[in-house]
Amino acid sequence: MSLSQEPAFSYLKNNFVVGYKDITGLPYAGVSGVHMPTGNAVNTTNGAGPHNLQTFVLAPDGTVMTCLPGYWNSQDLVCELQLGQDLYKVWSDRYMSRQEKDVRFRAMQQQHLRSHSPQMIRRSKMQGFDQKYEAKNRLQTSDCILDSRLASVVLQKGAKPPVGAFKTTDQIMHDRMMARPFVPYDQFDIVAYTDYGRPFYNKNEDQRTASGEVNKELAKAQPLMGNVNEMPGAAKRARRQQRRQMAGGRMMNRAGSYMARRGIQTFVRAMR
Amino acid sequence: MKQLFLSLAALSLLAVQQVGAIPMVKGDEAAYRVRELATGIDWHTNLSQALNEGARSGKPVVWIHMLGKIDGAT
Numbered sequence: 001m002s003l004s005q006e007p008a009f010s011y012l013k014n015n016f017v018v019g020y021k022d023i024t025g026l027p028y029a030g031v032s033g034v035h036m037p038t039g040n041a042v043n044t045t046n047g048a049g050p051h052n053l054q055t056f057v058l059a060p061d062g063t064v065m066t067c068l069p070g071y072w073n074s075q076d077l078v079c080e081l082q083l084g085q086d087l088y089k090v091w092s093d094r095y096m097s098r099q100e101k102d103v104r105f106r107a108m109q110q111q112h113l114r115s116h117s118p119q120m121i122r123r124s125k126m127q128g129f130d131q132k133y134e135a136k137n138r139l140q141t142s143d144c145i146l147d148s149r150l151a152s153v154v155l156q157k158g159a160k161p162p163v164g165a166f167k168t169t170d171q172i173m174h175d176r177m178m179a180r181p182f183v184p185y186d187q188f189d190i191v192a193y194t195d196y197g198r199p200f201y202n203k204n205e206d207q208r209t210a211s212g213e214v215n216k217e218l219a220k221a222q223p224l225m226g227n228v229n230e231m232p233g234a235a236k237r238a239r240r241q242q243r244r245q246m247a248g249g250r251m252m253n254r255a256g257s258y259m260a261r262r263g264i265q266t267f268v269r270a271m272r
Numbered sequence: 273m274k275q276l277f278l279s280l281a282a283l284s285l286l287a288v289q290q291v292g293a294i295p296m297v298k299g300d301e302a303a304y305r306v307r308e309l310a311t312g313i314d315w316h317t318n319l320s321q322a323l324n325e326g327a328r329s330g331k332p333v334v335w336i337h338m339l340g341k342i343d344g345a346t
Contacts, residue, residue, distance in 0.1 A: 003336075004305035012313060012334060017326045019316030020336040032339050054337040060326035062319075081334070088332045185319075185335070 002043070005074040011081060016057075023054075028191040030199040046072045046124040047169025050194040057084025059091050062185045066109075066177055069194045070169070076120050080173075083112045091182055098182075105181035113174040124170040128154070130197025131166050144172050144196050172196060310343035 002008055012018055023029040030051025050069035055077070057065040065087040068080055090096065090104050116124075126134075126144065134142045135151045145151045150165035167175070176193055316322035319335060326333040 004309040009309065009312065015331060016334040017316065017322050017329060017331050018313050018334045018336075019319065019322035020338055020342055021317070021319070022339070022341055023337045024339050029339060052339045056333075056335040056337075058323065058326070058333040058335055060323050060331075060333060062323055065332065084332060084334075190337075 002072055002074040002077055008074040008077045008081075011078045015081070015085065023052075028194060043073065044071050045127060045169070046070070046076055046120070047173060048127050048130075048197075050169075050196055051199045054190065054194060056185065056188075057081060057088070058185055059088050063091060063182050064180070064185055064188050065091065065182075067173075067188070067190075067193060069173060069196075073120075073123050076123060076170075079116075079120065080112075083108065102181040106178045109174045109178045113171060116170055120170065121168055124168040126166050126169050126172075127197065128161075131161055133198040134166070134196060142196070143167075143175065169196075306343060315342055 003012065028051065030049065032049065032052050047068075047070040049071055053070055055068040055072070057067075059065060065084040066080060068077065072080065087105060087108060090101055090108070093101070096104070131144075131151070131154050134144050135154050139145065139148050139152060144167050145165065146167055147165055150162045153159050153165065154161045180188065180193070316325065322333050322335060325331075
């Protein structure tokens with residue numbers, strides 16, 4: 001939704017050549033509920049759903065200036081796009097050596113992170129289920145965890161992470177970009193770059209009540225898209241949905257043939 | 273007094289609901305925005321063409337990886 005909101009929409013339109021690629025079925029893609037264009041939309045936290053959406057800023061020669069994993073607030077997206085433009089100026093500078101450019105790249109990523117407003121940092125809190133995923137699967141090795149002892153708290157039922165346990169998503173992004181100065185797009189390791197949190201991300205926009213709560217039954221029945229077979233739980237869910245659809249189809253067939261046998265005869269009799 | 277207490281209780285219940293609610297853009301408004309986004313910007317679906325256009329215009333390229341299509345199901 002953030003792309004269609006201001007200031008992102010006008011900023012994109014006026015300052016960039018824009019394009020997209022459908023990553024459904026690609027090995028690094030995540031899983032999401034199918035969301036129709038006429039469905040409801042909600043805002044979410046920065047960096048949520050990193051496997052489902054990635055926004056690159058590229059120089060026209062295909063070099064990556066920056067890459068934003070997941071969804072970003074419209075204002076924060078513009079702030080990061082501006083960094084992409086500044087990095088493009090550095091990359092285009094004919095008088096700087098490659099080494100100087102790389103040093104400048106790292107420094108600019110770091111400076112940008114330090115300049116984020118408290119509001120932006122608040123909007124960049126990692127989703128609770130992603131924190132749990134990191135703590136459960138790579139407590140000692142995850143670069144998203146600042147303190148493994150504090151991060152392990154989220155594994156207790158109902159417990160919230162203490163301050164300083166996890167990096168915020170804006171920090172994860174800039175830290176990871178710092179390790180990838182001016183990499184060509186076709187050599188950019190998108191799998192490692194977007195690897196944080198669980199592959200399944202869904203806001204259930206159309207399965208919410210008027211007060212905004214998720215209707216769990218409707219949510220379970222929602223069709224999925226993306227790498228459904230890569231996710232054991234989602235594959236099971238897809239099979240269940242397929243069975244439901246087939247059962248629904250059989251019911252319709254039975255009803256149809258009954259109508260054909262009885263209903264139409266009754267209708268014809270009534271017409272006489 | 274009792275009436276005041278009941279009103280306050282009702283208001284606080286409403287406030288709790290508001291806190292729990294997620295700001296949502298309803299389907300009609302969301303559909304309008306998707307339409308504006310899809311038609312208001314010239315979207316490339318071929319990276320080489322987008323990069324050529326970037327070289328021609330001197331603008332960097334925003335290239336988005338997404339599940340689905342910009343004007344369809346996502």
